[in-house]
Amino acid sequence: MIPVTKPYLPKREKLSHYIDGIYQRSWLTNQGPLVEELTRRLEDYLGLDNLLLVANGTLALQIAYQAVEIAGGQERVAAITTPFSFIATTSSLRWENIEPTYVDIEPRGWCLDPLRVEEALGQRTFNRHILALVPVHVFGNACDVDALAAIAERYGLKLIYDGAHAFGVKYRGTSLLRYGDASTLSFHATKLFHTIEGGAITFRRKEHLERARRMINFGSSPAGGVEALGINAKMNEFQAAMGLCILDDIDEIMERRAEIWNRYRSGLQGVVEFQEINKECEINCSYFPVVFESERMLISVKSELEEAGMCPRRYFYPSLDILSGVPPHDAKANSRAVSERVLCLPIYPDMTTEDVRAVIDNICRVMK
């Protein structure tokens, strides 16, 4: 069987070495030394400041909304977000009582379209107070960060990027995650870099980091006592140990993914459509999405591949504006058009070249 993705597992001995240390210290969680070490090493590797490790990528989003103060107030508030993403982008907003307001994506790059955001903010009247933009660097492709920053500035909105796919992605030579008031990461087992379950937030402002640091530990202040409402969203030492092992191998992981990505790209050129990558962006080759001319074609290719033991996945389907029951006139046409026809092909570091070849050949055969 060829799965769509497969968690990367580091050398067992290396992980055991870290676990020996955890046993010696009997320090399992609560800002332990391995969490501290991983924080510093990730800041260094990714070129970021103000990084906070948390229990998973969904809590990363929720804590980010709270820390930049778009959540937790009494008002009925909303955020503009994309309908073309994993459900957590939307559900994290709703969980924090922030109404997701969908604006359509760009038809070729698939990220939130700044022109439409501008249009929506200028024309529409909302029954809730819009406080933020929550765009997604979908499949690691960079949003139009300059245009979105200008809009956020003009309308006084907070800008929080769901960067769950953007680990190691560069924009004009530096980390894409440096844009916005905050960006979040997911370190779930299926992601490019993982800590089994886990995530992170990187903030532009130190004070947001400090607020979030207290929030993830029940609102406790460093001096003792509880100074604000908090929750438990801490990363533990075993998660950090896994992360430290994988970070040692990350360059090889990314190289192998890029190799597979390039094989798909040349093997499927002219057969299917690809996501158009932002010109300023160096992607991380974490996903290989392809678009068919119709949903019918997608379904027949998918079932043929499954017959042959290959398991591509329909990321992201359906378009989220369908799920939350917005009126039909408000359908996000670009998002729906991509959602209905996009398939993510298997890609993971130990996928063999023969398996990549077999996926390409099968697609070409069905498309003929």
Ligand SMILES: *Cc1c(COP(=O)(O)O)cnc(C)c1O
């Ligand atoms: C994986 C993912 C998340 C959620 O991360 P978890 O670590 O699984 O909670 C959020 N947003 C996007 C776009 C994702 O792909």
